[in-house]
Each structure stands twice: as C-alpha cells, then as structure tokens.
Amino acid sequence: MHLIQVINPNTSIDITEIINQTANNLKSDYIDISVISPTKGGVPSIEGNFDVAIANIGVLDQVKIGELQGVQGHVIACFSDPGLLAAREIAVKPVIGMAEAAMHIATLLATKFSIITTLPRTLMITKQLLQQYGLIHHCSAIHNVDFSVLELVSKQEQAKEKIIECCIESKMKDGIGAIILGCAAMSNLAPLLMQELRIPVIDGISAAINIVELLIKSGLSTSKYGDLDFPSKKTLSGIFQYLN
Amino acid sequence: MHLIQVINPNTSIDITEIINQTANNLKSDYIDISVISPTKGGVPSIEGNFDVAIANIGVLDQVKIGELQGVQGHVIACFSDPGLLAAREIAVKPVIGMAEAAMHIATLLATKFSIITTLPRTLMITKQLLQQYGLIHHCSAIHNVDFSVLELVSKQEQAKEKIIECCIESKMKDGIGAIILGCAAMSNLAPLLMQELRIPVIDGISAAINIVELLIKSGLSTSKYGDLDFPSKKTLSGIFQYLN
Amino acid sequence: MHLIQVINPNTSIDITEIINQTANNLKSDYIDISVISPTKGGVPSIEGNFDVAIANIGVLDQVKIGELQGVQGHVIACFSDPGLLAAREIAVKPVIGMAEAAMHIATLLATKFSIITTLPRTLMITKQLLQQYGLIHHCSAIHNVDFSVLELVSKQEQAKEKIIECCIESKMKDGIGAIILGCAAMSNLAPLLMQELRIPVIDGISAAINIVELLIKSGLSTSKYGDLDFPSKKTLSGIFQYLN
Amino acid sequence: MHLIQVINPNTSIDITEIINQTANNLKSDYIDISVISPTKGGVPSIEGNFDVAIANIGVLDQVKIGELQGVQGHVIACFSDPGLLAAREIAVKPVIGMAEAAMHIATLLATKFSIITTLPRTLMITKQLLQQYGLIHHCSAIHNVDFSVLELVSKQEQAKEKIIECCIESKMKDGIGAIILGCAAMSNLAPLLMQELRIPVIDGISAAINIVELLIKSGLSTSKYGDLDFPSKKTLSGIFQYLN
Amino acid sequence: MHLIQVINPNTSIDITEIINQTANNLKSDYIDISVISPTKGGVPSIEGNFDVAIANIGVLDQVKIGELQGVQGHVIACFSDPGLLAAREIAVKPVIGMAEAAMHIATLLATKFSIITTLPRTLMITKQLLQQYGLIHHCSAIHNVDFSVLELVSKQEQAKEKIIECCIESKMKDGIGAIILGCAAMSNLAPLLMQELRIPVIDGISAAINIVELLIKSGLSTSKYGDLDFPSKKTLSGIFQYLN
Amino acid sequence: MHLIQVINPNTSIDITEIINQTANNLKSDYIDISVISPTKGGVPSIEGNFDVAIANIGVLDQVKIGELQGVQGHVIACFSDPGLLAAREIAVKPVIGMAEAAMHIATLLATKFSIITTLPRTLMITKQLLQQYGLIHHCSAIHNVDFSVLELVSKQEQAKEKIIECCIESKMKDGIGAIILGCAAMSNLAPLLMQELRIPVIDGISAAINIVELLIKSGLSTSKYGDLDFPSKKTLSGIFQYLN
Structure with a gap:
C-alpha cells in the first residue's frame, strides 16, 4: 500500500472536499490517498500571481511534512501548479502538478x-x-x-x-x-x-494522481542531480523557521 | 485483466525478444502484455525516414488486428514512434509511442x-x-x-x-x-x-506501457472527434487490401 | 530532353488526369513530364495520417522505379508531401513535394x-x-x-x-x-x-515541376551525405520484398 | 524628492550593504533611495526555486509596507526577480526587477x-x-x-x-x-x-533604479487594469494574516 | 546640461512640430532636446519598406552631424525605427528608436x-x-x-x-x-x-528620450565591440560622399 | 528572350566582374542577363548595417531603372539581400535576393x-x-x-x-x-x-537567377495587393528627387 498525498494549496474546506471526492475514486489496493490543505494558513482561492506566491509556502510545508511522514508521492491540486519546482527541490518522492x-x-x-x-x-x-x-x-x-x-x-x-x-x-x-x-x-x-x-x-487531479502512481510503480522520482537537487544548506529565519 | 499489445515495428526477432523481457517486468494481476512484430514483413531495423515509412504499415496492420482481437491498448516500441498518429486514427483504444x-x-x-x-x-x-x-x-x-x-x-x-x-x-x-x-x-x-x-x-517502452495502463484505468482514450477520427470510408486496393 | 515524373500518390484516375492536364502545360523542348500513380494499389484519396502512411509506399515504389528508368527528377503531387524525406533517401535525383x-x-x-x-x-x-x-x-x-x-x-x-x-x-x-x-x-x-x-x-504541382527543372539545370540534387544518404543496406521482407 | 525603495529579498546584511553602496551612487536631488530587507525573516541567499518561493513573501511584505509609507517605486534586488508579477498586483507604484x-x-x-x-x-x-x-x-x-x-x-x-x-x-x-x-x-x-x-x-540594480526613476518622471506605472489589477478581496489566514 | 537630438526621419514640418511639442515637455535642467529632420531631403512620411529605406539615409546623416556637434544621445522618432542598428554602428553616443x-x-x-x-x-x-x-x-x-x-x-x-x-x-x-x-x-x-x-x-518618443537620458546618466552607450563597432574604413562615393 | 538584371549593390568593379562570370553561365536562348552596379555611387563592399543602408538606395535606383527599361526580373547579388522588400514594393517584376x-x-x-x-x-x-x-x-x-x-x-x-x-x-x-x-x-x-x-x-546568385527565370516562366510575380503594393504617392525631395 502506497500513500499519495494530494495538497489543496488553498484554505477553502469546500474545495478540499471536492478534491477529496475526486481522489476517493482512485483509491485501490495499491494506492491510498490523503487530501490535505495548508495547516498554517494561506489564501482561500488562487486566481493570480499574488495568490500563487502565498500558496507556494503552504505547498512546500505540506510536502516537507509528507516527506517526513513517509508518503510516496505528492500532487499539487491547483491549476496554477504553485510551488511545483520548489517542491521538487525539497522532496525525494515524485511531485506532480494538476x-x-x-x-x-x-x-x-x-x-x-x-x-x-x-x-x-x-x-x-x-x-x-x-x-x-x-x-x-x-x-x-x-x-x-x-x-x-x-x-x-x-x-x-x-x-x-x-x-x-x-x-x-x-x-x-x-x-x-x-x-x-x-x-x-x-x-x-x-x-x-x-x-x-x-x-x-x-x-x-486524477491525471496527476495517476501519474504519481505510475512513477511509484516504475521506481522513478525527481532527479536529485543538478537543477532539482536539495536546496543548499541554509537556515531560514523568522516566520519561516518552521520550514528548516 | 487488460491486455496491452506492444508492437515491435521492425522484423528482428532479437529485438522483439529484448522488448519482451522489458515488458514482462510490467505484467501484473491487472495488466497482461503481448509483444508482437509485423506478420507481413517489413524492415529489420529502423534508422531513417525510409525505414519509418515501411515500418508504419506493419504498425497499422498490428493495431488493426489488435483492435479486432479486443486488446485494451497499443504501444509502439520503436523510438521513431512510427505510425503514431495514423494508428490513433484507426484505433478506439489508446496508442502510445515509446x-x-x-x-x-x-x-x-x-x-x-x-x-x-x-x-x-x-x-x-x-x-x-x-x-x-x-x-x-x-x-x-x-x-x-x-x-x-x-x-x-x-x-x-x-x-x-x-x-x-x-x-x-x-x-x-x-x-x-x-x-x-x-x-x-x-x-x-x-x-x-x-x-x-x-x-x-x-x-x-516501460514508460509507454505504464501510460497505456494509466489511460485504461482512467477510462481515457484517443479522441475520435476531429483530427483523429476514423479515416473516412475508402477502399484500399492492391497490396493494401488486407488493411480494409 | 529531361524526363520528370510526377507521382500522384493516390489511386484515383480522375485526379491523375487533372494532374496530367496541369503537367502538360509545363512540357517544353527541355523537359518532358510523365504523370503516374501507384501500380501496386493504395488509397483513393489522402485526407489524414492513415492515408498518408499508405500513400508513402506507393510514392517510394514509383521513385525507385523512376530512378531505375533514368528519370531526372520526381514530384510528389499531393499536398501532404507523402514520403518526401524517405524518397530523398532512396533517390539520386531531386524529389520535390507540391x-x-x-x-x-x-x-x-x-x-x-x-x-x-x-x-x-x-x-x-x-x-x-x-x-x-x-x-x-x-x-x-x-x-x-x-x-x-x-x-x-x-x-x-x-x-x-x-x-x-x-x-x-x-x-x-x-x-x-x-x-x-x-x-x-x-x-x-x-x-x-x-x-x-x-x-x-x-x-x-506546377511549382514543384518548375523547381525540379531548376535543380536539373543547376546540376543540383539531394545531398547524399548525412541525413539523406541511402538507407543502410537491409533486406525488406514479406510484402515489401519488391522494394529491395 | 521621490523615494524609491530597493528590496534585498534575502536576509544577509552583507549583501544589503553591497546593494546600499550601489544605490548610494544614484541618489540625487530628485531621487532618494532606501535599501531594505525582509523584516519577518527569510532565506540568507537565493539560488534555486525553493529559495525564490521563500523570498517572494518578504518582497511582497516590503512592497506592501512601502506602498503604505508612500514610496514612489520599488526595485527587487535579486537576479531571480522574486515576486515580480505578484508585487505588481499589490502595488500602485512601479515595481522593477534587477x-x-x-x-x-x-x-x-x-x-x-x-x-x-x-x-x-x-x-x-x-x-x-x-x-x-x-x-x-x-x-x-x-x-x-x-x-x-x-x-x-x-x-x-x-x-x-x-x-x-x-x-x-x-x-x-x-x-x-x-x-x-x-x-x-x-x-x-x-x-x-x-x-x-x-x-x-x-x-x-542600477538599471532597475534608473528605470523606476524614468517611470516616476513619466507618470507611468503598472497597469491596474486586467492581469495586474489588485488581487480580488480575500482574507489571508494564519501566518499570512499580517499581509491582509 | 546634456543635449539629446530627436530625429524626425521624414521631411514633414508638421510632424516635426508635433514631435517638438512632445519633446518640450521633457526638457529639464539636466537635459536639453533639439528636434531635427533630414536636411538633404527624403520622404514626407514613412509607411512601408521603400519609405524606410529612404528615411534611413537622413537618419544616418543627422546622427553623424549630431556626433560631430557633440550631442549626448540620439532618438529616432518614427515607429519603424529606421536606421537603428546602422546608426548605432556610426555613433559613440546612445541611439534609441521610438x-x-x-x-x-x-x-x-x-x-x-x-x-x-x-x-x-x-x-x-x-x-x-x-x-x-x-x-x-x-x-x-x-x-x-x-x-x-x-x-x-x-x-x-x-x-x-x-x-x-x-x-x-x-x-x-x-x-x-x-x-x-x-x-x-x-x-x-x-x-x-x-x-x-x-x-x-x-x-x-517620450519613452526613447527618457531612455537616452537614463543611459547618459548611467554612463552607458552602444557597445563599440563586435557587431556594432564602427563600419570598417571604406570610402563612400557619388551622392553618398557627404557621409564619409 | 527575357532579360534579367543582376544588381551588384556595391561599387566594386572586381566584384561586379565575378558576378558577371557567374551570370554568364546561366544565359540561354530563353534568358539574357545584364549585371549592373549602382550608377550614383555607394559603398565598395557590404559588411554591416550601415553598409546595407547605403546599398539599399543603389538597389532601389537600379530596380526602378530596370523596370522602366522593361527587364523581366531582378536579382540582388549581395548576401545581405539589401533593399529586398522595398524593391518588391516598387517593382512589378519579380525581385529575388541571393x-x-x-x-x-x-x-x-x-x-x-x-x-x-x-x-x-x-x-x-x-x-x-x-x-x-x-x-x-x-x-x-x-x-x-x-x-x-x-x-x-x-x-x-x-x-x-x-x-x-x-x-x-x-x-x-x-x-x-x-x-x-x-x-x-x-x-x-x-x-x-x-x-x-x-x-x-x-x-x-545562380540560385536567384534561376528562381527569377522560374517565376517568369510561371507568369508569377510579387503580389501588388497588400503589404507589397506600390508605395503610396509621395514626392521625394532633395538628393532623392531622382527616385521620384
């Protein structure tokens, strides 16, 4: 059983619920799916570059948490693909945007x-x-x-x-x-x-979950060589300390 | 159980055998895979436009046969993706090039x-x-x-x-x-x-098989509306009659 | 006197006849033109990728025959330019698509x-x-x-x-x-x-015939060095044996 | 006298100091320049997509503060132009990336x-x-x-x-x-x-300061019509509340 | 005080006058602006490639004269940017097209x-x-x-x-x-x-004048290394002798 | 017999002579070729944008003269194709750049x-x-x-x-x-x-002459509808009066 986490980058419970319904259809003996949203706040919906900038942080936090918890892959469930490349930098597991x-x-x-x-x-x-x-x-x-x-x-x-x-x-x-x-x-x-x-x-969302499943089965994940390697070791300060 | 056919567009048995080994690793309770090659002849390897033109026909023949036999998807196992769009025109099931x-x-x-x-x-x-x-x-x-x-x-x-x-x-x-x-x-x-x-x-090849499996699970296939609709009804003549 | 062959890639006599009328206007003391169509069958008209794949073979056969017969250049008289690069691989004489x-x-x-x-x-x-x-x-x-x-x-x-x-x-x-x-x-x-x-x-069609004539006069033809060199020696099998 | 604020998106004082030296050369009777860096923390240097995502927030905060304080323009002093379009959405005054x-x-x-x-x-x-x-x-x-x-x-x-x-x-x-x-x-x-x-x-940095000065003199600023209009009214929650 | 010359590449006095009004708004203690037009004739308006070809010559003449007279920058005040790269080749001072x-x-x-x-x-x-x-x-x-x-x-x-x-x-x-x-x-x-x-x-026009002013202040001008270096020494003949 | 004029856009007799040798090989019963160069002066060779701007004028003059003299087509014999689109605007006959x-x-x-x-x-x-x-x-x-x-x-x-x-x-x-x-x-x-x-x-040069010949035979020439229509009627002044 492999766990994929689907991250709703906004804070609207209603939208998390819709995503949840969609994700439920894809659960199987092989794949379990958890749908989550930012736990430290954010923006209720994403419709511009400012919203994306805020949403990025929630996505990165959830990816970090998910990695620690041992999820096998991440889906970013917003059509702006907020934080996609940044998330790939900090994750070992595959990250796919919807x-x-x-x-x-x-x-x-x-x-x-x-x-x-x-x-x-x-x-x-x-x-x-x-x-x-x-x-x-x-x-x-x-x-x-x-x-x-x-x-x-x-x-x-x-x-x-x-x-x-x-x-x-x-x-x-x-x-x-x-x-x-x-x-x-x-x-x-x-x-x-x-x-x-x-x-x-x-x-x-379904497409992204399916692709993450495909990658898990194939033993493929983000390349940690070159551009998408882990960020070089630096200490985040202030309100970002929790992301260290 | 869903059957995917993997088409080696050339006529070399050795290469069909390599493809077969690769495909075997992807068989599961959900997916069966058959590896085939052109039955009416063709070119032993594909390294230029002439070779591709010949290989196209074998691919189309096998796709047609596969559709009749009820396979659930097709993979074209040559890096030139010979006949890809043409195959999509004649197939209801998904066709993916390697x-x-x-x-x-x-x-x-x-x-x-x-x-x-x-x-x-x-x-x-x-x-x-x-x-x-x-x-x-x-x-x-x-x-x-x-x-x-x-x-x-x-x-x-x-x-x-x-x-x-x-x-x-x-x-x-x-x-x-x-x-x-x-x-x-x-x-x-x-x-x-x-x-x-x-x-x-x-x-x-693995990537293409995995994508076909993904599409089968998702209930998605080539759009039969517009560009990739079936060829309009025309009678092929001469050595192509068997493709009618 | 130089002979250019104009290949109708489909099998419709009516269309060959239209092409013939067009070609006749370009005959001169310098250039003779023969209009031909696939002799081993094919598709009556070309309106999609499947049709193109079939038509390719007839074009290649006629180019091969024309080369043996000593024609000085080839025109592909279908607006999809079927088989253009493949034909250039097997021909010494110039090949131009309409x-x-x-x-x-x-x-x-x-x-x-x-x-x-x-x-x-x-x-x-x-x-x-x-x-x-x-x-x-x-x-x-x-x-x-x-x-x-x-x-x-x-x-x-x-x-x-x-x-x-x-x-x-x-x-x-x-x-x-x-x-x-x-x-x-x-x-x-x-x-x-x-x-x-x-x-x-x-x-x-007129444009292509004129360009072939221009190339003949200039002593220019397809480069047989690199990409468009002859296909490497391989034996075609099955229904393609006649193309060896 | 018009005040331009130059935002160092990272938290390194040494770099803020270098930026300050550069900016000092451009002060005049017409233009005053203040160089600042994120006050609520961030990343000490910016060398990848993760760093950019963090730095975005500091930039947006400083742009918001600057707008309230009546600065006449903003410069983003990092070669990744972090938060550029998002900053343009929340600012009335021009924002230019280095x-x-x-x-x-x-x-x-x-x-x-x-x-x-x-x-x-x-x-x-x-x-x-x-x-x-x-x-x-x-x-x-x-x-x-x-x-x-x-x-x-x-x-x-x-x-x-x-x-x-x-x-x-x-x-x-x-x-x-x-x-x-x-x-x-x-x-x-x-x-x-x-x-x-x-x-x-x-x-x-000099180029960006000069362009902001040019825009101030010309009475030009970011278009607030269409793509770069203010974000629609939404309440930020959690750690982003201070950005409301 | 720095003098920028704005070149109207056509010969219509009315248009020179409009340009003059626009330029007047940009004069300051720092920048003086002169608006000129071709002195050896040309075309009354520029609406196609032929007109541009004629206008190029007047622009080049005026740039040459301006350089000799010590102007600090040049603006080409026609939306076709006639002669822009050629002018950059012969000028030391910046040249900007509108x-x-x-x-x-x-x-x-x-x-x-x-x-x-x-x-x-x-x-x-x-x-x-x-x-x-x-x-x-x-x-x-x-x-x-x-x-x-x-x-x-x-x-x-x-x-x-x-x-x-x-x-x-x-x-x-x-x-x-x-x-x-x-x-x-x-x-x-x-x-x-x-x-x-x-x-x-x-x-x-305003934009170009402002950019020239920016460049003057920054001590920047056209690179005289490589592509935009001075034309190699050659003697112009006939009606172009005055451009030597 | 159709006369094509080949314009050397520079003033070097040696280069005109080389072009002449090349052109001579293409004369036939059908095509006569005259090689000319700017009669009112210009630049001895063309190696940059300034040179091109000067050369444009000579090309346009010769195209205008050629049109009046009834030549059937024009070739611009410099690899910068100076004045190509402008020449097409003023000519009824085809103009081709080398x-x-x-x-x-x-x-x-x-x-x-x-x-x-x-x-x-x-x-x-x-x-x-x-x-x-x-x-x-x-x-x-x-x-x-x-x-x-x-x-x-x-x-x-x-x-x-x-x-x-x-x-x-x-x-x-x-x-x-x-x-x-x-x-x-x-x-x-x-x-x-x-x-x-x-x-x-x-x-x-040979290629361009051959293409002009092709166009003459085909009865094709520059479209005088839209972009390449004649310049609107305007009086050139000063040193350009001879181009009216």
Missing part, C-alpha cells in the same frame, strides 16, 4: 485541446505554464467561465451550466479533440462532461 | 534531459519528434553511440560499454537531470544504468 | 499567404508541414472548403464556386498577398483564380 | 550579451526569465563562476578574480557586445569591470 | 499591450520589429486606424476620434493592460488618451 | 546546411535573414573565413584556401548535407567546391 498532468495527458489523446478556466486573469498563469511545459501549440483556446473559484462552489448550479455551455461551444468551434478542466473545483464535473460531450474531458 | 512516453515522463523528473541514440542519422527524426511534441527545449543533447540498432544486439558488450560511457559523459557535461534511452534495443539496460548513474534513466 | 514547393514560392511573392484545403482534418497535416519547413509565420490562415478530395471531382462545379468564394473572402480578410491551392485536384483552377483574384494563386 | 532591467537595457546597447552568475543551478531560473521576457535570443551564454552568493562576500578577492577572468573569456569567445552581472552581490563590480573590459557591463 | 522604447517600457507595466498604427501595410514592419526585439508574445493586437501619417495631421479631429474609439475597443477586447501609440504623429495624444482610458498609454 | 534564394534551395536538398561568410560581424545580418525567412532551424552553423569582401578579391588564393578548409571542416563537424556560399565574391567558387566536397554547394 495542470502539467492534464496538459501532458491531453496531448496523448488529441492533437489539440482547449482549457476551461475561472476568471480572465488566470489566463496569464495558464499561458505561462503552457509555455514552460512546451505544450502551448497543442492548446487551441483558453476559455473563462467568469466565475471565481469560490463561486464554482457557492453558485454551483449556474457555474455547472456555464461550464457545460462553454465546453459545447469549445467543441464546436475550437478544432479540438479534448478539453481540460482548469480548476480543482471543477474536477468532479469531468465524468458528467465526458458523457455529455463524448470527447475526452480531463481532470488534472 | 519516444513520446519517455520524453513526457522525463520532463516530470528533471528540467533537462539528454537522449542516447544509435546512428547519427536517427537524430533528424528524434529532433522532429521533440519539435512536434513541444519538448525540444527540455532536451539538452542527443548523443549517438554510433552502433546501428542491430549492432546493439550483435556487439552487445561493446555497445553496452559505449552506452555507459556516453551516459556518464552526458551526466557530467550536459547540465541534465535525466537520460532517455533512444532505442528499443537499449530498453533492458535502464535498470543497470540507473544504478550506475544514480539519476533517472528512462526506457520508453 | 506543398513545400508552393509554400517556398509563395514567400517570394508576398509577405503572407493563405491556403485553401479540402476537409478540416487535413489542417493538422498542413500545419505540421508549415512548421517543419519553417514557414508557418508566413501563413495567415488555412481555409477548408469542406469538400473531400473526391468531391472536388464529383461535385466539380459546386466545389469550384466554393473555392472561388473562399479565395475572395481570404483576400479580403486575411491580410495576405497570395493564395496557395492545397490539393492536387485544385491545380487546374489556378489560372482561373489568378485572373479572378488578381493576386498570385499558386498551384504546388 | 534581472529584467539589466536584460532590457543590454538589448539597447548590443545585439548580444552574456550573463555571469553564481552557481550552475541558478541557470534554470535565468533561462526561464529570459524566455518569459522574450529576450533569450539576445543572450549568447550564461556563465557560472561557481561561487555561491554568500561566497561572493566571504571569498571576495578570489571571487572577483574569477569574475574578471570569466568576463574576459566571455568577451573573447561569445560574440557579444555587453555583459550582465547576474547577482546583486556583484553589483559593486560593474564600474571596475567596465573599465577593465571596455564594453558595457550592466548591473541590474 | 518603437523599441515603447515596446520595452510597455512590458514593464503590463503583461500584454496592443499597438495603434496608421495604415494596414505598416503592420508588416511593426511585426518585424516585435520579432526582432523578442517582444511579439507581449503584443496582443495591432490595430490600424486607416488614416495615413499625413492624414493624422490634415484630418486631425477625425483621426483623434478614430484613435480614441480604437483604443477603447482595444481595451475592452484585447485582454491587455497598456496601449502603444504606433506613430510619431500620435505622440501628443498620449496624455489625453491616458486620462480617457485610465490605463498606461505609451508614446515612444 | 541569400533567400540560396537558403530556400538548400532546404530542398538537405535537412541542414551551413553558411560560409566573410567577417564575423556579417553574422548578425545573416541570422536576421534566416529568422525572417523562417529557415533558421535548417542552418547548423555560420562560419567566418575572416577575410573581408574585398580581400576575397585582393588575396584571392589565400581566401580560396581558407574557404576550402572551412568547408571541409564544416562538412566533417556540422552534421549538414549542404553548404551555402555567403558572399557574392565567392560565387565563382561553387563548382570547384562542389567537386571537392561532393555535397551540394550553393551559390545564391
């Missing part, structure tokens, strides 16, 4: 995909990630449903309708073969949308 | 990787694939050991030494964190090399 | 061009070629008339109207200076369209 | 530049920034002197010699016209190196 | 900008510059108001209305944070537009 | 080529052209023989030896299949080098 997982898997299923996100300003981060991972030419369009992350929870039904509508339009117009759900709070909609649209609809 | 599998996985473990291949002229194909998949900026260097595919078998010991030497030099000089073995006939060296080098050494 | 010919010539006449193709799914191949040749930033748009290749023949008049309409709209909206006809079966429309639109309209 | 400042200015003085940095692993961040700013094709090479940030201070003389040697070699071999010093702790060497090398040697 | 100045500054204020230009055909030059400077991915759109450069003067009021309208639409639809005015004859509209739109509106 | 001709042809013969040029600083222009034409990824290396253009004439034998040596090394090390001669004054060496090296060695 955005990178979804994007890589999508290119194996279709020549082009579109992404459905929340607010317009999240676009700059999504594009930056696509660029960094090298997959921007596989992305046909990024659509915003113009609901904030928290509104996906508070206005669940309207949001769901808007997402469905947006996916249908994307399927008709974007010249794509698959759709990526660009927010952890949308992850529970993937099965419904896939049934509705009859094309692959990819939830990055 | 080059794409290795390249995508490598980016999840290191910021940069190098690739070890056989003859200098295979480089043009490897580069073309990196470009197509979007991952070229993650590849630091491609090294040729200057043994042909078949020499990897016939001069096994010298080849192994040269590969080890080449990997060590790559680790020292390329600024990388991981190495990809760029030939099916190298796949059995991955465990040894990983132990020797103490960095991730990725064999694309 | 897509590459049209795309290169277009950049010498206008800063931007658009391409008119057949079905939406051919787009993925056209884009891949533009990327590979380096000319994607010169292409403003790719438009599909939504007629299949064979419908260009069977519904000739409706197709012609749609193509004209599509070209006019492209001229008005795309910010271009030239148009490329993206299918062999459109090649005979170039003179009419050029007259109608009063901008360069490029038929890739 | 890496972006140096890189932009260098392209106005030479067609190509090289960068001298500290440890090999900082390279991944420098490259990421060059990519993000669009200036990667203007960078000929990035050289590491293989001294850590803190060793630049503790082994000052050896480090200086190595930097000079490295700059001379870069000038001879890289085909460049200018050199960028890729660490705040190198900023005081710019005048000496410029004299020695007789080509522009750019210290990003 | 397009490059505006584009670089814009990336420091917003993640994306749009550009408002004159006639559709100027677009090819603007794109070429964005590509050359590396900033094309920061540009969301280029809009033409479809007034020629001289019509911006002769139909001042209609042009102003069209520009305002165009800016408002760009702000609403382009997903941008800032706008660049892509013509010297628009430079005087920046303050009005900034007030109207409440986002940064960048006039490249 | 660099673009060589680069496009090379990609039809080999997957990769190298370029042999004169002085190191010409590299910046060659790279800029490769980028603009989209062919930079086909270029493996650019080598400088470190002879100036005029030294290619004055030190003919040493230069030839150095060029041969440089080509041989490039063939051995660059992974290429073809070589481009990057200077008009090298054009006469192509046959010798091709014999020596046994790979395609491309002289851009």
